[in-house]
Amino acid sequence: xxxxxxxxxxxxxxxxxxxxxxxxxxxxxxxxxxxxxxxxxxxxxxxxxxxxxxxxxxxxxxxxxxxxxxxxxxxxxxxxxxxxxxxxxxxxxxxxxxxxxxxxxxxxxxxxxxxxxxxxxxxxxxxxxxxxxxxxxxxxxxxxxxxxxxxxxxxxxxxxxxxxxxxxxxxxxxxxxxxxxxxxxxxxxxxxxxxxxxxxxxxxxxxxxxxxxxxxxxxxxxxxxxxxxxxxxxxxxxxxxxxxxxxxxxxxxxxxxxxxxxxxxxxxxxxxxxxxxxxxxxxxxxxxxxxxxxxxxxxxxxxxxxxxxxxxxxxxxxxxxxxxxxxxxxxxxxxxxxxxxxxxxxxxxxxxxxxxxxxxxxxxxxxxxxxxxxxxxxxxxxxxxxxxxxxxxxxxxxxxxxxxxxxxxxxxxxxxxxxxx
Amino acid sequence: xxxxxxxxxxxxxxxxxxxxxxxxxxxxxxxxxxxxxxxxxxxxxxxxxxxxxxxxxxxxxxxxxxxxxxxxxxxxxxxxxxxxxxxxxxxxxxxxxxxxxxxxxxxxxxxxxxxxxxxxxxxxxxxxxxxxxxxxxxxxxxxxxxxxxxxxxxxxxxxxxxxxxxxxxxxxxxxxxxxxxxxxxxxxxxxxxxxxxxxxxxxxxxxxxxxxxxxxxxxxxxxxxxxxxxxxxxxxxxxxxxxxxxxxxxxxxxxxxxxxxxxxxxxxxxxxxxxxxxxxxxxxxxxxxxxxxxxxxxxxxxxxxxxxxxxxxxxxxxxxxxxxxxxxxxxxxxxxxxxxxxxxxxxxxxxxxxxxxxxxxxxxxxxxxxxx
Numbered sequence: 001x002x003x004x005x006x007x008x009x010x011x012x013x014x015x016x017x018x019x020x021x022x023x024x025x026x027x028x029x030x031x032x033x034x035x036x037x038x039x040x041x042x043x044x045x046x047x048x049x050x051x052x053x054x055x056x057x058x059x060x061x062x063x064x065x066x067x068x069x070x071x072x073x074x075x076x077x078x079x080x081x082x083x084x085x086x087x088x089x090x091x092x093x094x095x096x097x098x099x100x101x102x103x104x105x106x107x108x109x110x111x112x113x114x115x116x117x118x119x120x121x122x123x124x125x126x127x128x129x130x131x132x133x134x135x136x137x138x139x140x141x142x143x144x145x146x147x148x149x150x151x152x153x154x155x156x157x158x159x160x161x162x163x164x165x166x167x168x169x170x171x172x173x174x175x176x177x178x179x180x181x182x183x184x185x186x187x188x189x190x191x192x193x194x195x196x197x198x199x200x201x202x203x204x205x206x207x208x209x210x211x212x213x214x215x216x217x218x219x220x221x222x223x224x225x226x227x228x229x230x231x232x233x234x235x236x237x238x239x240x241x242x243x244x245x246x247x248x249x250x251x252x253x254x255x256x257x258x259x260x261x262x263x264x265x266x267x268x269x270x271x272x273x274x275x276x277x278x279x280x281x282x283x284x285x286x287x288x289x290x291x292x293x294x295x296x297x298x299x300x301x302x303x304x305x306x307x308x309x310x311x312x313x314x315x316x317x318x319x320x321x322x323x324x325x326x327x328x329x330x331x332x333x334x335x336x337x338x339x340x341x342x343x344x345x346x347x348x349x350x351x352x353x354x355x356x357x358x359x360x361x362x363x364x365x366x367x368x369x370x371x372x373x374x375x376x377x378x379x380x381x382x383x384x385x386x387x388x389x390x391x392x393x394x395x396x397x398x399x400x401x402x403x404x405x406x407x408x409x410x411x412x413x414x415x416x417x418x419x420x421x
Numbered sequence: 422x423x424x425x426x427x428x429x430x431x432x433x434x435x436x437x438x439x440x441x442x443x444x445x446x447x448x449x450x451x452x453x454x455x456x457x458x459x460x461x462x463x464x465x466x467x468x469x470x471x472x473x474x475x476x477x478x479x480x481x482x483x484x485x486x487x488x489x490x491x492x493x494x495x496x497x498x499x500x501x502x503x504x505x506x507x508x509x510x511x512x513x514x515x516x517x518x519x520x521x522x523x524x525x526x527x528x529x530x531x532x533x534x535x536x537x538x539x540x541x542x543x544x545x546x547x548x549x550x551x552x553x554x555x556x557x558x559x560x561x562x563x564x565x566x567x568x569x570x571x572x573x574x575x576x577x578x579x580x581x582x583x584x585x586x587x588x589x590x591x592x593x594x595x596x597x598x599x600x601x602x603x604x605x606x607x608x609x610x611x612x613x614x615x616x617x618x619x620x621x622x623x624x625x626x627x628x629x630x631x632x633x634x635x636x637x638x639x640x641x642x643x644x645x646x647x648x649x650x651x652x653x654x655x656x657x658x659x660x661x662x663x664x665x666x667x668x669x670x671x672x673x674x675x676x677x678x679x680x681x682x683x684x685x686x687x688x689x690x691x692x693x694x695x696x697x698x699x700x701x702x703x704x705x706x707x708x709x710x711x712x713x714x715x716x717x718x719x720x721x722x723x724x725x726x727x728x729x730x731x732x733x734x735x736x737x738x739x740x741x742x743x744x745x746x747x748x749x750x751x752x753x754x755x756x757x758x759x760x761x762x763x764x765x766x767x768x769x770x771x772x773x774x775x776x777x778x779x780x781x782x783x784x785x786x787x788x789x790x791x792x793x
Contacts, residue, residue, distance in 0.1 A: 035702030036701075075697075268701040269704075275699075276699050279697045281693075281694060283455070283693075284455055284716050284732075286683070286714070286715050286716075287716065298702055
């Protein structure tokens, strides 16, 4: 293989529990986002736009859709003669074989893959953030600082700092301390989960960590603290653009809504930094005669005959006459009937909502089963199901299966697949 | 479609659509918000199972070549077969400019002979339809035809006679006569200029016609062989958009605003593929007002649009009012501009407050890159 200066390893194995039923049958990086993308498109496009042409994608949770989506990597220009994109699931090695036990272990299990390219640096990424970042300047920074490890950080408001891993640095941005979710944060530099390591050093730490029975095999919990302890040269790389962790229903929803502002909070229309993805093969979208479309993004293949306000419509969505869609995220190929009212609803891929339904109106009550996941008022309709006509559904409701005879779901209810009703 | 070589004749006469084909061949003419005319024939061939396709080009083929690339969007970037672009080049007696369709096919003979296919399907690019050619091939085999010409029965418009090639057939579908550009129509079976025949026969016919100095495939081969060969007409019954003038271009574009037409043309037998641009979804601002429009990805709409087709990456500023118009890729309409019955070619900028008004029968067409 031809030697590469830097290759990227993208951690895409997380289950993404806090996205609730959005990740019921697909991995978090494969969740649709922003009208025509999937979450992983942002990281993969960043790689391509930064000149990184070798990317290992580590998967283990429901990888089918993600694998199919990535395919040869052609949409991101990652189908290369030397390098390109590789899906790296855990595999049996000799007598041994196991799942990825943590982020560090996942990289450890793929040392062989990395060594093929004999890289000087390895960029560790996660597939669940929405941002545009030039990794090549971070690598340049890493080289200039003669660092062993560089960690991308973003300034967060002080009151939110305790939700993040916080890097305490000197004036020169050298990290002297790392605190995971500190009660009293000393700094506002939150780790973005993006690391550049000098490969020889990382390899040594991964091998040592693997032998430590008390380690959780995690970058944040084990590798980074250990390296700091050993007095390694670690630097914070400050990033000041848009960055959003879309790990919860609320933040996923907000990040979608951020695309609708004018001027945009997060600009997808920047031709110098395009986001690539697999394009649907669809006609331009059609907007009918009697509808109002405002503050929304609408993708090819849509057929809109109703009103749409402040919403994101993915490709192939149909909105019937007299319907009103407000503050919604409607995923690919969902069909909304006539005279349907939706507010604060995430509609899954290919879901069907029949005529005269009203969804997302009512009291605000957290969800009965999972109050931690569904409490921000957003109702979620699972992919592929059908909501029969005249159904009324409140806020924070989760509908996991077609509702048949149930015509009313109060705020906070959970219509689950397992339930026999 | 088994065992068939596809030949797309993209060197068609385009004098009637000069304004929008000045800098491109008709095959590369944008249509329907994100397509180019050639996408339809090419996708139909691919959807019918043709795996080896050659495209004969003549003038202004840069944008066509750019559009087709390696053919990957049509799944034609194959090791075996795939897409070949046959551009004119000076060989022996040829001067790099085809004298006619026979000359063009003769120049492509190297490519045609190389293929192992039994049949060859020849088609132009300006008849837009969504057709599976398999039925036509079955018809061809069943009838034991030597040449099958695809036609569509339509109402004859007197003013368009100059553009028609009309077929007369017997009850069995056998062609009894063909007239190119007749002044008195004898039938309403209009040729779609798509031909199916065995490759060996084509090779023979072209060599023979070329040796005799003939120029036109229809007049000098098809018409002359009626009676000598078994020429059959295959009736196509689906939707057809025949783009042969700026008026028909405008009219058929506007028909796309009807759902049933979109369903027929874009989805009936298979999807129509085109070059991918990685555009962002279209964005509508707070002031946008939209009625009966077809809008491609990458557009940003802040003004008013009604009965329009917007290609990828069009910007409509606040206060602009656009009606009954077709706006090509990456045009910019500035604040308070007014457009009605207008066709804007790629990258046209209409400055603040300008007005352009055409009529339904005579839409104003603005050439590529102009600033108004």
